[in-house]
Amino acid sequence: MLSRRQGLKLSASAAAAAVSGAPAWSGGGADPAAPTVGTPVSIQVPEGACDCHVHVFPDPAAFPFWEGRAYTPPVATAAELLALQRALHLDRVVIVTPSVYGTDNGATLDGLRQLGPQRARGVAVIGDATTEADLDAMAKAGIRGVRVNLEQAGVFDPAASAKALDAAVRRIGQRPWHLQVYSRLSVIAPLKAQLAAVPVPIVFDHFAGAQAALGPQQPGFEAVLDLVRSGNAWVKLSGAYRASTRAPDYPDVAPLARALVAANPERLVWGSDWPHPDSGAVPGRKPTDLAPAQPIDDGRVLNLLAEWVPDAALRKAVLVDNPARLYGF
Template sequence: MHDKTTLQLPAGACDCHTHVFLDPRTYPWSPARRYTPPPASTEALAAWHDTLGLARVVVVQPSVYAADNAATLQALRVLGPARARGVAVLDAATTEGDLEAMHALGVRGVRVNLEIDHASDAVAATTQLRETAARVAPLGWHVQVYANLPLLAACRSVLRALPVPVVLDHYAGAHAQGGPAQPGLREVLALVAEGRAYVKLSAPYRLSAAVGYADMAPIARAFIAAGPDCMLWGSDWPHPQPGTRPDPHDTSPPFAVDSAQVLAGLRSWAPDARTFDRILADNPARLYGF
């Protein structure tokens, strides 16, 4: 979908959460994947951003490739360092040389996906977070965490103490129906207020059932008020929708999303135009090193 927006986006506006799904004959899926997405090329991503008016992008390694970052790295090569940064996934086979090569291509973070298996063990999660942070701290990378709110709250003391920046995916897992009092939100808001966690205001369609995601407004405003300098925006293009097919090898259709409408919602939740600009441009420039 080629969305169009009438909003005035700031120079250097950045989409901080996207994926690419390239030809599986060259970039094979993980055999253990939980879903199969339709193709989503780097060229299509760039063309869509041009239409929307976004100048910069962060390509995040999706779960369907496990720790084989080849497709994400190819996207960074195609897009170039002026436009793109990446977030990779590591495993025990990833070497120091691999990390250095990824850094040279524009990788600036590593993703820890605790949501794919609905993890709830805080001890195991904090061990993984500490070990991951120790590996990437020498490179100046951040750790991006996808997890539910209660687990993030249980891990808050470790998240606060990690020697690297922390980025929390998709509203830190806060659901619209839970409202501002849902378990874990108060603790995560405290991390944001202390400057210890960035939050991606991304993929509200995963968290809301309302038209225009209007029921996300109280949560979005709470995050923005807690730490406007720690807010990021991401489209989650091409809007993958796991879990829609009994067989993970069958292609799952993406969510139908009007990202221009999502951006308009973000602008209405930001208290002023300057805060909107900080979320779209200033904060990602600082975190990702554009």
């Protein structure tokens, strides 16, 4: 947990940035209200468009981080998220509970409350101590899925992963929710048959963990494409910087996106992954040390969707129609 001094420092930094309009990174030309938008949106964003993957990190004095976390992110509030939405011309958003809170969904639920049911839905992280009453209350608050973060937990064994996924599906029960999975292709591919039989929608984070430099022919990606073709799985076109090192336009991500579109455009959604927390291990950085957010230009990344999904009607499906069905807007 952050000390009170660290928490006040984080909160003061966020407040200073909000007052001064200073960008969180040195990209230049950033929108003062939404400092991660350094490039104006140039694509036509249809009404009802949704950012399907963001996090909120409110004041840690009010919403403490989990002691077992792997990193400590800067403050990123619901108010700042709303400013991002407006700068990107988006009407809807999905807040996902990040690993730094463990199974405490308080920050996500507070974000949903602040943004309201017309705009926001959420994805929770649960554990053995999460009761059925808790799940019912979260459903009323706007939660529409459960996330299993195998990547951050370091679970790369398919057998152990299968148990974690089974446990989450059992907890979902008859609720009209989905199972969101953050993992890698070497874990997903061996579980293809099990994932195809899961009675709830499966949603893979961040291009299903594919590495852009290896292209659509990389081992395991065809298994994801098969699951998407059959309608058993969804994929988030999100976190391009996690798949590629070729910033700022990530050209090697485009073939992955186009392969997914060719497989089944009705099973794709888009996400910014704002505020781009740096969850990776850095030599000498302790989990309790502040990990600066990664310098991502959200306007530029949204504009890339025109290259990934050139057809305007299909982009509308990805931005509006598919999220409306998956999250119940």
